[in-house]
Amino acid sequence: MSALRSRVIMTSLLPALVYASAAVFLVGMGWRLAAWLRAPVPLNIVLTPGPATAAGVARRLGGEALLFRSLFGADRWLWVAAWVFHISLVLLAVGHVAGLVVPELARASLGLTEDQFHQLAEVTGGVFGVLAVVPLLCLLLRRLTMERLRYISTFSDYFALALLLLVIATGDQMRFMGALDLARARQFVSGLLSFHPVAPPSDTAFVAHLLLVCALLAYIPFSKLVHLGGLLLSPTLNQRNNAREHRHVGPWDRLQAGGSPISSQGPRA
Numbered sequence: 001m002s003a004l005r006s007r008v009i010m011t012s013l014l015p016a017l018v019y020a021s022a023a024v025f026l027v028g029m030g031w032r033l034a035a036w037l038r039a040p041v042p043l044n045i046v047l048t049p050g051p052a053t054a055a056g057v058a059r060r061l062g063g064e065a066l067l068f069r070s071l072f073g074a075d076r077w078l079w080v081a082a083w084v085f086h087i088s089l090v091l092l093a094v095g096h097v098a099g100l101v102v103p104e105l106a107r108a109s110l111g112l113t114e115d116q117f118h119q120l121a122e123v124t125g126g127v128f129g130v131l132a133v134v135p136l137l138c139l140l141l142r143r144l145t146m147e148r149l150r151y152i153s154t155f156s157d158y159f160a161l162a163l164l165l166l167v168i169a170t171g172d173q174m175r176f177m178g179a180l181d182l183a184r185a186r187q188f189v190s191g192l193l194s195f196h197p198v199a200p201p202s203d204t205a206f207v208a209h210l211l212l213v214c215a216l217l218a219y220i221p222f223s224k225l226v227h228l229g230g231l232l233l234s235p236t237l238n239q240r241n242n243a244r245e246h247r248h249v250g251p252w253d254r255l256q257a258g259g260s261p262i263s264s265q266g267p268r269a
């Protein structure tokens with residue numbers, strides 16, 4: 001392939017792919033969330049012991065989202081793997097924004113020199129890059145070795161794990177073994193964000209990392225990974241335990257004379 005042709009592919013096709021996968025992710029997530037929000041909730045099905053106040057519901061949802069409280073009670077080892085994995089992902093996301101999107105702002109607000117900032121990125125990127133991969137391997141091993149779990153596992157369970165593993169492995173490859181031109185990577189990211197794409201660094205691991213992230217983004221809304229947006233909309237968790245104080249009226253309770261349900265869903269107390 002001529003140098004010109006590969007340059008065209010890198011400056012137009014790769015950014016186009018990133019935009020397309022981001023659009024699929026945003027539209028797909030919006031569509032899934034809208035479907036959940038539109039679904040009638042005719043009954044109070046809160047999991048007991050449930051909170052009676054709005055502040056209690058917020059505390060319950062916060063505990064589930066940040067500490068995975070139900071999982072902690074159900075399976076301690078699975079909780080360790082899931083929590084370490086998710087926390088590492090969040091901290092890696094913070095690291096990506098600080099290191100690639102706003103490096104100057106991040107460095108100045110931490111009061112660090114260029115060198116210190118670089119060292120901090122090396123340590124935190126290295127630690128959380130490893131901490132993200134270990135629980136994923138444990139989850140895969142668990143799925144492969146527990147007969148009961150293997151029996152109910154489908155292709156999509158393995159595919160999601162494999163995609164996440166590959167994204168993190170290519171990131172770790174750049175962190176531990178690569179010779180990435182970080183300045184070019186930053187220019188590429190700001191080009192993407194300002195809709196004036198430039199060529200990415202000529203680094204195979206970087207391009208592979210990005211292509212895998214695109215695949216992951218486009219896959220999330222259509223897979224079980226969509227749970228990242230669904231937790232807060234779960235009626236068993238976001239309802240108040242107030243069935244004795246409030247009558248919950250669903251569309252089926254208020255049939256019109258003609259037999260069709262009244263469209264409004266009644267109070268979601």
Ligand code: HEM
Binds near residue numbers: 096128174213
């Ligand atoms: C699902 C999203 C992503 C995940 C899970 C992920 C994961 C990782 C991991 C685990 C590392 C190694 C640890 C570290 O250096 O922070 C890494 C490094 C890296 N990632 Fe990502 N990444 C994601 C998205 C992206 C995106 C969208 C870009 C850029 C467009 C990107 C660019 C990089 C670069 C340049 C490095 C190497 C940093 C360095 O060595 O200084 N990543 N990624």
